[in-house]
Amino acid sequence: MFIRITIPTLLLMVLALVPFVAPGMQVLLTLALAKGIAVMGITVLLRSGQVSFGHALYFAIAAYGGAFTLMLMPGADLIVVFVFGIIAAVLSGIIVGLFVARYRFIFFAMLNLAFSMIFWSILEKFYHYTGGADGMRLPRPTVMWIELERGAYELVMFYLALALALGLGWFSMRWLDSPTGQLFRTIKTNETRLQYLGMSPQRVMLTGYVLSALLCGVGGIIMGLVQGVVTPEYAFWVRSGEMVFIAVLGGAGSVPGALVGAAIYEIVRTYASAFAGDIWQLVLGTFLLIIILFAPGGIAGIYSGVMDRIAGKKEEGE
Amino acid sequence: MTHLLETKGLEIRFGGVVAADNITLQIDAGKNLAIIGPNGAGKTTFLNICTGWLKPASGKVYFEGRDVTPLSPRAITRLGVARAFQIPQLFTEHTALENLLIATAARDRLRNPIRALKDTRQRAEMMHLLDMINCTDAAHQQVDELSEGQRKLIDIAVALALRPKLLLMDEPTSGVASSEKFDVMEILVKALAEAEVTAVFVEHDMGIVERYADEVAVWNMGKIELRGTPQEVLEHPDVIRDVIGEVA
Ligand SMILES: Nc1ncnc2c1ncn2[C@@H]1O[C@H](COP(=O)(O)OP(=O)(O)O)[C@@H](O)[C@H]1O
Ligand SMILES: [Mg+2]
Numbered sequence: 001m002f003i004r005i006t007i008p009t010l011l012l013m014v015l016a017l018v019p020f021v022a023p024g025m026q027v028l029l030t031l032a033l034a035k036g037i038a039v040m041g042i043t044v045l046l047r048s049g050q051v052s053f054g055h056a057l058y059f060a061i062a063a064y065g066g067a068f069t070l071m072l073m074p075g076a077d078l079i080v081v082f083v084f085g086i087i088a089a090v091l092s093g094i095i096v097g098l099f100v101a102r103y104r105f106i107f108f109a110m111l112n113l114a115f116s117m118i119f120w121s122i123l124e125k126f127y128h129y130t131g132g133a134d135g136m137r138l139p140r141p142t143v144m145w146i147e148l149e150r151g152a153y154e155l156v157m158f159y160l161a162l163a164l165a166l167g168l169g170w171f172s173m174r175w176l177d178s179p180t181g182q183l184f185r186t187i188k189t190n191e192t193r194l195q196y197l198g199m200s201p202q203r204v205m206l207t208g209y210v211l212s213a214l215l216c217g218v219g220g221i222i223m224g225l226v227q228g229v230v231t232p233e234y235a236f237w238v239r240s241g242e243m244v245f246i247a248v249l250g251g252a253g254s255v256p257g258a259l260v261g262a263a264i265y266e267i268v269r270t271y272a273s274a275f276a277g278d279i280w281q282l283v284l285g286t287f288l289l290i291i292i293l294f295a296p297g298g299i300a301g302i303y304s305g306v307m308d309r310i311a312g313k314k315e316e317g318e
Numbered sequence: 319m320t321h322l323l324e325t326k327g328l329e330i331r332f333g334g335v336v337a338a339d340n341i342t343l344q345i346d347a348g349k350n351l352a353i354i355g356p357n358g359a360g361k362t363t364f365l366n367i368c369t370g371w372l373k374p375a376s377g378k379v380y381f382e383g384r385d386v387t388p389l390s391p392r393a394i395t396r397l398g399v400a401r402a403f404q405i406p407q408l409f410t411e412h413t414a415l416e417n418l419l420i421a422t423a424a425r426d427r428l429r430n431p432i433r434a435l436k437d438t439r440q441r442a443e444m445m446h447l448l449d450m451i452n453c454t455d456a457a458h459q460q461v462d463e464l465s466e467g468q469r470k471l472i473d474i475a476v477a478l479a480l481r482p483k484l485l486l487m488d489e490p491t492s493g494v495a496s497s498e499k500f501d502v503m504e505i506l507v508k509a510l511a512e513a514e515v516t517a518v519f520v521e522h523d524m525g526i527v528e529r530y531a532d533e534v535a536v537w538n539m540g541k542i543e544l545r546g547t548p549q550e551v552l553e554h555p556d557v558i559r560d561v562i563g564e565v566a
Contacts (some may be wrong), residue, residue, distance in 0.1 A: 172431040179423035186420060188410045194406040196369070197424035224520035232330045284493065 004307045015162065019155055026158050028270055029263065030226050033161035035246065038219025040172050041212035042247040047176055048208055049188030050104060053240050054112030055216045057096070057119050060087040060235035062217030063224030064123070067136035078141045078156075082221055091215025101205040104187075114226040116235050118186070123232035130217045137233030138224050161222050166261055168215060173213065173255045208238045216243075233251030245284075249291060251300025260299050288314070320383035322347045322484055323399075328367055331540075337363040337542040338374060343514035347483070350510070350517045352527040352548070354561050355537030357468040361520045362404060364537070365486045368403050370394045381484070402460055402519075404489050406473035410462040414453060415473045417461055421479035447475050450509045466493035469504065474506065479509035485510065487506055487519040491526060499523055503530055524552060536561060 019026045037252065038059050045052055065088030066081045073080065100111045123130045130136060140148070143156050175181045183204050186194050224230040233239065242265075243306045248262025272280035293304050321344040328341035345351055353361050355388040364405050366372040368379055370391045379387045394466055395401075403506035409417050415436075422428070448454050451471045456464055463470055470493050477485055490506060491499045503526050508549055510517050521527050527534055527548055534551040535545040544551055 013498050143356065169431065177436070178431050178433045179420075179433075179438065180430035180431060183346045183411070184422055185411070189409045189411050190407055191475070193409065194424075195391045195441070196395055196477075197421050198391055198392050201330040214476065318367050 002255075007303075012166075017113075017159055017161075018247070021204035027154060027226065028266055030154070030158045030161045031223060032266035033158075033242070033259070034164045034219045034226065035266065036219070037161070037165050037168055037222070038216040038260035039258040039262050040169060040255055041215030041219070041244050041251065042243045043253060043255055044172055044176065044208055044215065045212045046253045047181075047185050047188065048199065048205065050108050050205075051244055052112035052212070053109045053244065053292075054114070054116035055139070056235050056239035057116035057117070058089040058093055058216035059220035059223070059233070059239065059243075060116075060119065060214040061092050063138070063230040063234050063246025064130070064136065065089065065217075066224050067138050067230050067297055070138055070141060071136065072304045074139075076141055076223070077145055078143045080205070081141050081225065085224075086214060086305035089220065090210060090214050093217075094206070096203045097206045097209040101202045101209055102314045109271055113240065115238055116237060118241055120232050120235040120237075121270035123235060130232070133232060135229050135230050137232075138227075139227070141225070157222065157226050158210070161226075161318055164218055164222070168218060171253050171257060172211070172215065176255075180204075180207055185307060205318045207247060245288065249284075249288060249298055251298025252296075254298065254300030257298050257300030264299070320436060321345060321380070321516075322488055323368065323381040324383075325364075325368065326380075327377045327381070328374045329370060330363060330367065330374050334478070336540040337362075338367060338377075341367075341377065341519060341540075341542060343542060343545075344534060345484070345516065345518060346490035347516050348518070349532040350507075350530065352534045353518065353520045353537055354522070354524070354527060354534060354551075355543075356561060359537040360540040361537050363540075365401065365488055365518075365520070368394075368486065395480065397483075398483035400477035400485050401475040402470070402477045402482045402485070402490060404486040404492070406461075406466075406469040407554075408461045408469060408476065409522045410460070412461065413458050414461055414464065414468075414475075415441075415444060415448065415457040416445060416551060417472060417476055421476045425480050447479060447509070449510070451475050451505050463479055467495065467498065469492065471502065473508075475509075478509060478515065481513065482515055485515045485517045487517060489520050489522065491521065491523060498524075498527075499526060528552060 009015060018029055042052065042054055062085040066085035067083040069081050071074055096115050100108055101110055124132055140153055143153065148156065176185065183199060184207055187205055194201050194204065220234060246261040246265050247258055247267060248259030268283055269280045272283050291298055323345040325341055325343050327399050328338045330338040342472060355361055363372065367374050368388065370389050378385055381394065381397055381399060386397065409420060412420065414482060419435050419438065419440060423435060426440065428438060441464050445457065453468060453471055456468055461469055464472065470490060474487060474490060491502055494502050505532050532546050534546060534548050536551060536557055544554055544557060
């Protein structure tokens with residue numbers, strides 16, 4: 001038990017010190033945390049056996065929600081931007097969810113994709129409002145009504161992303177073990193019994209779906225605020241696919257795996273592309289191949305396997 | 319007096335097969351009914367209609383005097399009709415105890431988003447239920463690792479966990495070794511009595527029927543052929559020929 005939490009604790013401490021010991025990585029890791037939070041949304045969905053190829057929709061809606069907030073209320077505070085962005089993601093999660101929650105597997109995956117593509121094309125076409133392919137700016141908001149310099153703002157965003165990743169990760173794990181979360185997980189194994197418990201599978205599905213939209217929304221709004229601009233690319237299917245990719249990489253269904261997977265993904269992508277043009281796709285593609293073939297539990301699965309072995313050895317030695 | 323469950327003139331056919339042909343039946347609280355009959359007679363179909371899974375072409379189902387024919391299985395379950403299946407319908411990635419706790423989460427509409435299901439106060443109640451059906455050992459085992467007989471018991475326990483007024487069981491002792499059938503039934507009947515649940519059970523073993531049913535209905539080719547006390551029914555020449563002859 002002790003050994004199991006040592007490495008995550010050390011990692012967290014190192015992560016918390018990044019702005020001081022490796023400031024060059026701070027923005028990169030903020031973006032990785034944002035993506036990791038969004039991937040947690042996919043992870044939650046995976047626990048019901050469903051996968052969505054359109055969850056970038058909520059990532060984008062929250063970021064655009066934030067951009068519109070800043071456009072309509074210039075000088076709005078960070079909290080206000082956050083709240084409106086997340087409300088937008090949750091509301092659209094409820095509306096789209098009411099429609100898609102009755103579908104499963106490929107239909108579910110593709111319907112989500114369809115919604116995200118519709119939203120993407122709206123963003124592109126209604127350029128009077130959305131700025132088209134150029135997107136919208138998210139000028140730096142005040143933080144607790146204090147105007148910050150860029151450096152200080154980025155530092156705040158880093159710690160905010162870290163705190164949200166931990167808080168929401170904790171919440172998601174608790175939720176998955178809670179009565180509602182457990183009911184949600186039964187979608188994967190037996191909807192007939194679920195109905196014969198007096199529950200509506202659609203409504204049960206919707207609860208987890210809205211949570212997943214919320215998580216993607218939080219990721220999106222952080223990303224938008226850190227990059228200072230949001231473009232239709234936020235909603236593009238490639239981004240949805242990327243989230244699924246990271247979820248599988250980290251360990252399908254593992255909440256901490258989502259965060260670790262996102263960090264590895266971003267780091268490999270950034271440093272490998274600095275090294276040579278298209279090499280990151282090669283590296284990550286190979287990595288994914290190996291994971292799927294030899295370690296379907298992803299990074300989280302590998303980690304707990306290694307820990308089991310260490311713990312086992314220790315027990316033998318004692 | 320209103321009956322606990324009453325059906326009037328249920329009809330359903332699948333292609334050329336008549337699976338329910340003018341099924342009219344009353345079930346009263348406290349009287350356990352056994353349904354017997356050859357395979358394909360329409361016994362499971364009857365349970366499917368009573369729980370709203372299948373809609374009859376004509377006819378009505380009343381539960382406590384209320385017309386439930388148009389309701390969904392979910393709504394009928396909420397009114398107090400629970401069901402155990404011929405093939406257990408369980409959450410295979412969960413343990414036996416978790417399966418039961420999930421049932422209580424549905425029953426009591428538990429909503430706390432951060433309290434673990436395993437820490438709810440319903441846990442003690444469900445451990446007691448597992449104890450009643452002699453499955454304490456299975457509590458922390460994933461249900462897909464259990465024996466067929468144990469899975470059937472857990473499936474029934476999940477239905478019982480809902481605290482229904484009426485429990486429909488489809489062949490509760492199939493998949494249970496014949497040497498254990500009576501033990502299993504003994505356990506079940508005790509659990510049912512303690513929970514004050516009226517049971518309808520489809521059964522092939524006439525020994526079980528004789529001992530545990532208050533009434534028997536004989537199904538054949540979608541029809542109720544005969545209805546009466548176990549003595550009346552089991553001694554009837556048609557039943558001996560059509561049902562007992564075939565099964566034994
Ligand atoms: N959903 C269905 N679709 C088509 N045929 C069905 C369906 N359900 C039952 N049947 C048919 O109806 C008849 C009665 O089946 P069933 O009620 O399962 O019998 P029993 O439970 O008495 O063995 C059988 O011939 C079966 O093939
Ligand atoms: Mg049957």
